[in-house]
Amino acid sequence: MIGKGDFRSPDKGGFANIFKPIGMRSTQAVGKVRRSTNFRRVGHCGTLDPLAWGVLPIALGRATRLSRHVLGMDKTYEAVMLCGVSTASDDLETNPVSMVELAPDVQSVVDVLPLFTGNIEQVPPDYSAIQVGGVRAYRVARKGGQVALRSRWVRVDQLKLTAAARVPISVTGEKLQIGNSFDSIDALLVGLKIKCSSGTYVRALVRDIGLRLGCGATLFGLVRTGVGPFTLSNATEIWQLDIAARENYLETLLYPPDVAVEHLPATMVGTEVGTHLQNGRRCMQRQRSLTGIHRLYDSDGQFLALASGENGDWKPELVWQSSE
DSSP states (O other): OOOSSOTTSTTOEEEEEEEEOTTOOHHHHHHHHHHHHOOSOEEESSOOOTTOEEEEEEEEEGGGGGHHHHHTSOEEEEEEEEETEEETTSBTTSOEEEEOSBOOOHHHHHHHGGGGSEEEEEOOOSSSSOEETTEEHHHHHHTTOOOOOOOEEEEEEEEEEEEEEEEEEEEETTEEEESOOTTOEEEEEEEEEEEEOTTOOHHHHHHHHHHHHTSOEEEEEEEEEEETTEEGGGOBOHHHHHHHHHTTOGGGGEEOGGGGGTTSOEEEOOHHHHHHHHTTOOEEOSSSOOOEEEEEEOTTOOEEEEEEEETTEEEEEEESSOOO
């Protein structure tokens, strides 16, 4: 965790591992954290849909400068897929647009999952936050407009079936209902464990599995269990953050800013090199052979900067500890 100090001052910062509940938008979570902590600069590191819950890393203060590194981290999810039903939003935000009389068996689902692992091409959902002509795609879709989103390459490292159950479903007043009725159909609920790259839409993954099965599928439930080092088991609820800020122990709930770049190699530098880096100047490496971007620390273990090794020099990329 970051060291002691006034965490509301503009020169401090860190990451909060927030537990986002169902029904809350990611931007609402950011607003609540901003009001609780009094940080001026606050931003989430990757949207989590309102109907999903779980891990939402939020950067506070100067840590927002490192948000993109968290945004690019791998994600883990546990999802429930409803086979036999399709919706426009690929989840339960919208009503069913198609249903089949009988969903496939469990083995059929198991057989197609390997087709959706590795590097796959994916078209994001129409109901997504991607901007189209300066407007969020979901705003266009909710008004009945046509959305044309480009496909992208994503990576799915794990796609494992964890549970399955057949359920009767029906539509009453356009709303999906679970339970026996005179017009219910036999659908299939499937639990999935997913590990994937940043930019992967689980809703789109479920949609495409349903298309492959020929029955359609929609996301029934989703929990994000991890974003890099941020996990569900150590997530903090916003009310806990609020109390910690008021009682002056906020630092115990925050991750240090350099957690965002812990995947990069770490190097300790001397006082003279540290001074040059803190002033944004290139300086000579001690080893003269390090390449690529490194996170650099002083002899006390304080995070100084990100710098790239070039021709035996350090070139500052992001200065964290400034000499000013």
